[in-house]
Amino acid sequence: MKRLWWIFFLMIWPVLAVIVSLLTPQLQWGFPLSGQSDSPLGGEIDHLFYLILIITGVVFVGTHIALGYVIWTASNRPGDRRAWYTHGNHKLEMTWTIIPGLILLFLAFYQMRTWAEFRMEEAYPEAAKQNIVAEVNARQFEWRIRYPAPGKELQRKPQLDDMYGVNELHVPAGSPVTIHLRTIDVQHSFFLPTMRIKQDAVPGLVIPVWFEASEPGEYPLVCAELCGWGHYKMGAKVVAHPPEEFDEFMKKMHQAQFNDGFAAE
Amino acid sequence: MTSETPAHPDHSTDETHSHQAHGHRQSFITKYIFSTDHKVIGIQFLFTTIFLLLIGGAFALAIRWQLAFPNTQMPFVNKAFFEASGGQITPEFYTMLFTMHGTVMVFLVIIPILAGAFGNFLIPLMIGAPDMAFPKLNMMSYWFMWPAVACFGLSLFYEGGPAAGWTSYPILAALYDAAPGSGFAQTLWLMGITFVGVSSMMGSVNYMTTIINMRSPGMTFFRMPLTIWAMFITAILQAFALPVLTAAGLMLIADREFGTCFFVPAGITVNDAEPTVGGGQPLLWQHLFWFYSHPAVYIMLLPAMGMISDMLSCMCRKPIFGYRPMIYSMSAIAGLGFIVWGHHMFISGMNPALGMTFMVATIMIALPSAIKVFNWIGTIWGGHIEFNTVTLNSIAFVSMFIVGGLSGIFMAAVPVDIYIHDTYFIVAHFHYILFGATLFGIFACIQFWYPKMFGRMMSEPLGKLHFVLTFIGMNGTFFPMHMLGIAGMPRRYANPYLHEYLEHLLPLNQFMTYSAILMGAAQILLLINVFGSLIWGKKAPRNPWNSNGLEWVAPSPPPHGNFEEIPLVYRGPYEYSSPERTDQDYWPQTEHEIVSSSSTTTA
Numbered sequence: 002m003k004r005l006w007w008i009f010f011l012m013i014w015p016v017l018a019v020i021v022s023l024l025t026p027q028l029q030w031g032f033p034l035s036g037q038s039d040s041p042l043g044g045e046i047d048h049l050f051y052l053i054l055i056i057t058g059v060v061f062v063g064t065h066i067a068l069g070y071v072i073w074t075a076s077n078r079p080g081d082r083r084a085w086y087t088h089g090n091h092k093l094e095m096t097w098t099i100i101p102g103l104i105l106l107f108l109a110f111y112q113m114r115t116w117a118e119f120r121m122e123e124a125y126p127e128a129a130k131q132n133i134v135a136e137v138n139a140r141q142f143e144w145r146i147r148y149p150a151p152g153k154e155l156q157r158k159p160q161l162d163d164m165y166g167v168n169e170l171h172v173p174a175g176s177p178v179t180i181h182l183r184t185i186d187v188q189h190s191f192f193l194p195t196m197r198i199k200q201d202a203v204p205g206l207v208i209p210v211w212f213e214a215s216e217p218g219e220y221p222l223v224c225a226e227l228c229g230w231g232h233y234k235m236g237a238k239v240v241a242h243p244p245e246e247f248d249e250f251m252k253k254m255h256q257a258q259f260n261d262g263f264a265a266e
Numbered sequence: 267m268t269s270e271t272p273a274h275p276d277h278s279t280d281e282t283h284s285h286q287a288h289g290h291r292q293s294f295i296t297k298y299i300f301s302t303d304h305k306v307i308g309i310q311f312l313f314t315t316i317f318l319l320l321i322g323g324a325f326a327l328a329i330r331w332q333l334a335f336p337n338t339q340m341p342f343v344n345k346a347f348f349e350a351s352g353g354q355i356t357p358e359f360y361t362m363l364f365t366m367h368g369t370v371m372v373f374l375v376i377i378p379i380l381a382g383a384f385g386n387f388l389i390p391l392m393i394g395a396p397d398m399a400f401p402k403l404n405m406m407s408y409w410f411m412w413p414a415v416a417c418f419g420l421s422l423f424y425e426g427g428p429a430a431g432w433t434s435y436p437i438l439a440a441l442y443d444a445a446p447g448s449g450f451a452q453t454l455w456l457m458g459i460t461f462v463g464v465s466s467m468m469g470s471v472n473y474m475t476t477i478i479n480m481r482s483p484g485m486t487f488f489r490m491p492l493t494i495w496a497m498f499i500t501a502i503l504q505a506f507a508l509p510v511l512t513a514a515g516l517m518l519i520a521d522r523e524f525g526t527c528f529f530v531p532a533g534i535t536v537n538d539a540e541p542t543v544g545g546g547q548p549l550l551w552q553h554l555f556w557f558y559s560h561p562a563v564y565i566m567l568l569p570a571m572g573m574i575s576d577m578l579s580c581m582c583r584k585p586i587f588g589y590r591p592m593i594y595s596m597s598a599i600a601g602l603g604f605i606v607w608g609h610h611m612f613i614s615g616m617n618p619a620l621g622m623t624f625m626v627a628t629i630m631i632a633l634p635s636a637i638k639v640f641n642w643i644g645t646i647w648g649g650h651i652e653f654n655t656v657t658l659n660s661i662a663f664v665s666m667f668i669v670g671g672l673s674g675i676f677m678a679a680v681p682v683d684i685y686i687h688d689t690y691f692i693v694a695h696f697h698y699i700l701f702g703a704t705l706f707g708i709f710a711c712i713q714f715w716y717p718k719m720f721g722r723m724m725s726e727p728l729g730k731l732h733f734v735l736t737f738i739g740m741n742g743t744f745f746p747m748h749m750l751g752i753a754g755m756p757r758r759y760a761n762p763y764l765h766e767y768l769e770h771l772l773p774l775n776q777f778m779t780y781s782a783i784l785m786g787a788a789q790i791l792l793l794i795n796v797f798g799s800l801i802w803g804k805k806a807p808r809n810p811w812n813s814n815g816l817e818w819v820a821p822s823p824p825p826h827g828n829f830e831e832i833p834l835v836y837r838g839p840y841e842y843s844s845p846e847r848t849d850q851d852y853w854p855q856t857e858h859e860i861v862s863s864s865s866t867t868t869a
Contacts, residue, residue: 007653010734011661014741018669021745030749030774033767043685050682057672064668067643072661075582075649083851084843085648089588089641097640098591102633108679109629113622115681120618141445141537186536187438187445188548190613190688194754194767197685203615204437204548205531221767225688225756227431229438229445230358233759 004076011072015065022058033194039220040213043197045115052111056104119198122209129177129211135170136181139189139202142231144222146170151251155181157207164251164258171250174217174241182208190226193239201226214241300409302401303826307408308387309719312712314411315379316796320789322375325367327786330743332360334772334779336761357760358446361429362422364758365447368432369418369455373462376704377562378411380569381469381504384711385497387719388573389473391817391824392494394482394833399475403468410465417458424451431758433555436529436548440521443539453522456515463512470504473497482816484835488593489855491815491839492586495593496572499600503561503568506604511558514551521546552614556607564603566700568596570707571638574663576839577714578642580813581657582649583851585840588641595634595641602631612683621680628678635671639664650843650851655729656811659710662737666702670695673748688758691751697744709733712796717810721822722803724795732791739785743778750774812852814839819856834858 025031038044078084117124133155138145146169149155150162172178182191184202191210192199200210214220224235242250301307331340332355339353355363386404390397398404421428429447430439438444439452477498481490490498520526527544529551534542579586586592608616608624642664651657673695677683686692709732716724755768762768809818816835820828833856841853 004653007658010737011658011665014737015665018741018745021749025749025752029753029770030746031752033754046681046685049679050676050685053676053679053682057675061668061672064639064643065665068646068661068665071643071647071649072651075646075651076653078650082650083845084582084584084650086585086843086845087587087648088585088840089591089644093640093644094588094591094637098633098637101636102630105629105632105675106626108675109626112625112679112681116618116621116625116684119681119684120621186534188435192688192754192756194685199613199684199687201614204534206615208615221765223756223765227361227435227438227758230356230361230426230429230447230760232361233357233761233764236765 008069008072008076012065012069015061019058019062033221035195038195038197039215039218040193040196040198041215042115042119042213043195045118046197049112049115053108056108119211125179125211126177129179129213132173132176133179133181133209134172136183136207137170137191137202139182139184139191139224139228139235140186141229142224142235144168144170144235144237148251148254151248151255162255162259164254166254168237170222170237170239171247171254172214172239172241173244173247174214175244177211177213179209179211182210187228188226189224189228189235192223192225193220194223195220196239199225214239217241217243300405302397302405304386304390304398304401304404305719305824305828307404308383308385310408311378311382311386311411312384312719314408315375315383316793318370318374318415319379320793322367322370323786323789325363325370327782328355329360329363329367330779330782331355332363332760333762334776336763355760358426358429360760361431361445361758362427362447365428365431365434365455366418366422369428369458371700372432372562372566373459374411374415374418376566376700377462377466379708380566380704381466381473381497381500382408382411384493384573384708384715385469385473385500385569387715388493388817389476389497390480391718391820391828392491392815393477393480393485394816394829394835395476395480396827396829398472399480400472404472407465407468407472410461410468414458414461414465417454417461421451421454421458424449424454426451428452428455433552433559434518435555436518436521436551437534437536440518440529440548441534441536441539441542442522443537453519456519456522460512460515463508463515466504467508467512470501470508473501474505477501482833482835485816485855486835488590489835489838491572492575492589492592492596493569493572496568496570496575496596499596500565500568503565503600503603507558507561507565510554514554514558517554518551549611549614549616552611553607553616556610557604560607560610561600561603563696563699564599566704568599570663570704570711571596573711573714574660574707575642575645576815577656577710578645578660578664579840579842580811580852581654581660582646582651583842584645584649585842586641587644587647588637589838589840591637592641595637598634599631602627602634606631609678609683612680613687625678625680629675632671632675632678635667639668639671655713655724655726655733656710658730658733659706659713662706662733663703663710666698666706666740669745670698670702673698685754686751688756689751690747690755690757693757694744694747694751697747701740701744706736709736709792712792714811715817716796716799716803717806718817718820718822718824720800720803721806722799723806723810724799724803728791728795728798732788732795735788735791736785739781739783739788742781743785746774746778809854812850814841814852814854816855819854 038047136147146166148164182202189202196212198212220239222237222239337354426446428451517528527546529548530542530546606628608620609628612621713724755762806822816833835855843851847853
């Protein structure tokens with residue numbers, strides 16, 4: 002009886018783990034908000050995540066069935082029967098080296114395209130390369146955003162007619178956009194949980210980050226790299242506008258920020 | 267050292283030292299405090315690290331309290347610690363808490379309990395040596411831990427405490443103005459790391475020398491128990507990786523105190539201070555830090571893997587399955603461990619092309635880990651087990667290691683890591699490795715070698731109860747962290763519920779905190795068992811587990827000098843249930859082919 006109880010105790014937990022994992026989407030403990038990614042690249046990342054989840058899930062269940070089985074037989078051996086005297090099995094060793102090795106290699110190479118798309122400049126979508134909307138400059142504990150004047154390109158150095166905002170990044174929806182990520186003090190990390198985007202901001206570097214909001218709406222932007230005591234407060238949002246309204250919106254912002262009583266030239 | 271100090275055993279193995287095993291007296295101080303005996307040093311390490319484990323655990327409980335009941339009064343301790351903030355944990359105090367939790371657990375508990383406590387105690391005993399190669403160096407390795415403890419302890423009393431995380435990334439850790447916790451406390455923290463490094467370094471040199479030079483006759487490399495192999499590989503890892511961390515630490519101290527600019531680029535304005543000058547690069551720290559700290563992950567795991575192999579084999583009465591593949595896979599883990607540090611930096615802003623190479627290396631490190639798991643399962647297969655505390659903790663080790671290993675693949679895959687990096691998924695992963703695997707391994711080790719250390723058995727019922735409660739509490743605390751990570755909850759947030767998309771995770775966090783409290787409370791049983799058994803434990807025979815290893819040939823506890831006579835080794839340590847032996851199901855390494863079993867068996 003005691004033996005059964007221990008096997009039950011050791012083996013009930015993988016069962017519970019699988020049940021809880023399967024229930025996770027229903028309980029809303031999974032991917033944030035709708036559970037769907039709000040950007041196409043995020044969709045690819047979700048796909049890779051689920052692929053790994055399935056492979057590791059099968060391995061998890063398989064190894065635990067094997068573990069449960071060997072524990073069951075090893076604890077049920079009659080007292081007078083000795084353990085099986087073996088030092089191993091060469092064929093088995095080769096099998097469980099080569100097969101997992103191939104699976105792992107496949108996994109590694111299967112990931113590369115998505116990574117290149119996100120981070121290798123040659124593989125960026127064309128639209129992302131052309132559509133540089135803003136510079137995001139992080140500081141303790143806020144996001145400062147600098148937009149070029151409507152119709153102009155973002156310059157490395159601040160221009161007289163640049164527009165500024167704090168904690169609200171306005172972008173057009175439905176097409177890839179690039180921001181230039183900087184920080185004026187410590188490291189921060191530009192994290193869009195619903196779009197599955199994350200990139201550290203490093204002092205002294207300007208890092209291009211592209212993303213695409215599929216639908217107009219507001220998306221959370223938080224900091225994911227420890228930046229001091231107020232790290233948790235660096236909440237902000239990305240506001241995606243319908244593409245046809247975006248230019249209009251930027252023009253209005255420009256008017257509002259430069260409405261200083263002088264006539265425009 | 268008084269005049270009573272005995273001549274140290276001279277360290278050639280071909281001479282008997284039996285006279286040293288008896289007959290010299292030492293004062294209390296040389297025997298128990300400034301001892302050069304590896305067993306006493308090991309026990310000193312064990313008690314110190316158990317004490318520090320409780321402190322690190324207390325930090326963890328405070329963190330869990332804040333995440334479950336943000337900004338409410340802590341029970342019991344609010345008056346003592348948090349009076350100034352109305353009994354609440356402030357965000358700056360919270361950053362200090364998780365910094366010190368990580369620091370204490372990694373540098374002062376896990377590394378020293380494996381290499382310091384068990385490495386010290388077991389290496390000479392298991393290879394049949396009278397002591398370590400450099401006993402005084404060994405003593406210093408223990409005593410260098412205390413300056414580190416002092417530095418870390420002192421740093422808590424400076425404003426903010428060290429608060430840049432256990433990884434201490436500059437700029438945050440480099441400039442005094444960067445945060446309340448970046449003051450002198452951070453310099454003290456770096457000095458503490460340096461002292462810990464010196465301590466481990468002295469240990470690792472000693473372990474390597476001892477294992478290479480002081481094996482007893484017949485103990486060839488491929489007759490060594492896997493524990494010794496693991497300790498050997500760990501020592502090599504430490505010897506090559508640690509200097510890098512020490513150098514990086516000194517560079518950061520120089521940046522902070524002497525105005526150098528290794529890690530600080532020009533033109534940074536922190537907290538409205540003067541812009542910085544100089545042209546450093548903060549990513550350099552991350553490279554140097556992880557060049558040590560990734561191998562350190564294996565320093566925190568490999569010894570436990572080795573010891574689990576020995577315990578499982580003994581508890582299953584069966585030879586280890588695939589002895590050589592186990593050694594080769596440990597070596598592969600160690601070798602690959604040196605070229606995967608970049609997986610901590612996928613989104614740090616380093617050259618993205620490096621992401622690909624580091625990804626392939628990292629994913630491939632899952633292979634030797636998988637081989638080890640299969641071999642452990644193979645070891646239990648067809649064995650003859652009995653469920654005692656050692657077996658249960660060892661099986662828990664294997665099971666938890668499977669989870670921790672598999673979750674590692676998610677973050678090794680760069681695209682997925684873009685999302686889960688710096689979320690609770692990472693926290694879940696490394697707690698499954700460090701708590702789930704290593705700490706369960708340590709619980710098993712304590713139970714298994716306790717009779718050899720103190721000559722008494724630990725209580726089985728208490729040990730089992732401790733195991734059950736810890737196992738439930740551990741999974742209840744850490745399994746849901748995977749979900750938090752997937753839900754996008756970042757690490758190191760003093761109050762994640764400020765953000766709308768995380769609000770609904772509060773009940774889950776509360777459940778985890780209750781589990782953590784259960785797990786913390788269960789450790790009281792461990793304390794009762796470890797310290798109570800010193801007094802009430804049943805007297806242990808020489809070889810209570812009917813094990814083959816050399817350490818069980820020595821008396822329990824072994825005297826100074828360990829063995830009555832130099833043990834001669836005739837075979838590997840895993841000859842259990844050999845059909846050639848009909849009288850008993852084990853075959854100690856020291857017993858020659860034809861021997862009447864009655865002379866050495868113990869009841």
